[in-house]
Amino acid sequence: MNPLTATALGKRYGTHWAVRDCGFTIPEGKVVALVGPNGAGKSTLLRMAAGLVRPTTGELTAFGTPVRGRIHQDVSFLAQNRPLHRDLEVRELVRYCASMNDRWSAERAHEVLALQAGVDQDAKVGTLSAGGLTQVAIALALGRLPRLLLLDEPLADLDPLARDETLRIIMAEVADRGTTVVMSSHLLSDLREVCDHLLLVDEGRVQVSGDIEEVLAEHRILVGPPADESAVEGTLISATRTERQSTLLLREARPTPEGWAGAEPDLESLVMGYLRASRERRSSAERG
Numbered sequence: 106m107n108p109l110t111a112t113a114l115g116k117r118y119g120t121h122w123a124v125r126d127c128g129f130t131i132p133e134g135k136v137v138a139l140v141g142p143n144g145a146g147k148s149t150l151l152r153m154a155a156g157l158v159r160p161t162t163g164e165l166t167a168f169g170t171p172v173r174g175r176i177h178q179d180v181s182f183l184a185q186n187r188p189l190h191r192d193l194e195v196r197e198l199v200r201y202c203a204s205m206n207d208r209w210s211a212e213r214a215h216e217v218l219a220l221q222a223g224v225d226q227d228a229k230v231g232t233l234s235a236g237g238l239t240q241v242a243i244a245l246a247l248g249r250l251p252r253l254l255l256l257d258e259p260l261a262d263l264d265p266l267a268r269d270e271t272l273r274i275i276m277a278e279v280a281d282r283g284t285t286v287v288m289s290s291h292l293l294s295d296l297r298e299v300c301d302h303l304l305l306v307d308e309g310r311v312q313v314s315g316d317i318e319e320v321l322a323e324h325r326i327l328v329g330p331p332a333d334e335s336a337v338e339g340t341l342i343s344a345t346r347t348e349r350q351s352t353l354l355l356r357e358a359r360p361t362p363e364g365w366a367g368a369e370p371d372l373e374s375l376v377m378g379y380l381r382a383s384r385e386r387r388s389s390a391e392r393g
């Protein structure tokens with residue numbers, strides 16, 4: 106059973122579609138990088154998957170069950186604003202979560218907290234730094250013993266050491282428990298370390314969805330002479346052109362034409378290419 110499937114999914118706020126006509130499937134055991142420019146619809150997608158926001162159109166299913174206004178029992182969600190009880194101590198908060206939910210494991214939450222060097226369990230939640238809040242929220246999310254973990258920008262507030270700890274915790278969670286993870290982030294090099302599946306969204310639509318290795322293999326970066334692109338075949342995603350050379354990101358590129366150098370992109374250059382294309386589309390729409 107797939108942990109998450111979206112069909113013709115859309116969310117409109119007023120006249121603005123935050124997510125539109127989205128279809129994708131997240132296979133079990135994958136670690137998914139959810140990427141896209143600011144305002145692309147990543148948080149809205151995750152919030153719909155967690156049952157916090159109701160879709161305007163279409164449907165999401167978690168483990169085959171439609172998500173309708175409440176989170177599936179096997180799903181855990183780390184919200185971007187980390188909403189936690191600020192007047193409790195960390196230790197009390199873990200006890201409180203365990204008392205509210207039969208399946209919740211205080212032991213697992215403490216295990217994760219112990220792996221995070223910076224977290225003082227006697228501190229009041231309200232006194233924690235943004236990074237500390239994230240670390241506690243991750244421990245609580247894992248205390249729920251999820252089969253699907255949805256993380257909205259889990260790395261954004263963390264210093265490099267805490268980021269490394271968190272990535273290790275996520276990798277161990279996947280290796281030891283087979284948990285499926287969907288994490289949004291702008292930190293592409295960190296995502297590359299842990300993710301094996303890509304969901305790239307832009308203006309509310311899915312642009313690319315699939316196994317990262319397969320997606321990269323479908324694309325080519327070509328570098329060549331600026332004036333002559335006539336020999337280049339494939340779907341052009343984006344281009345940067347200088348007086349000296351053109352650098353093109355192509356999908357389904359044919360063999361590299363003479364005079365050009367071709368290579369498979371890495372995740373960073375692939376995503377950057379799509380983001381650049383998105384920005385260009387937006388500015389040409391604004392210019393009319």
Ligand SMILES: Nc1ncnc2c1ncn2[C@@H]1O[C@H](COP(=O)(O)OP(=O)(O)OP(=O)(O)O)[C@@H](O)[C@H]1O
Nearest residue numbers: 118121122123141142143144145146147148149150
């Ligand atoms: N509650 C809301 N009311 C009105 N508009 C909203 C609301 N939530 C999101 N939006 C709009 O929907 C669009 C998608 O927002 P969303 O937060 O999902 O994007 P995002 O990809 O997570 O962005 P970021 O990377 O900046 O966090 C944006 O244009 C945003 O302004």
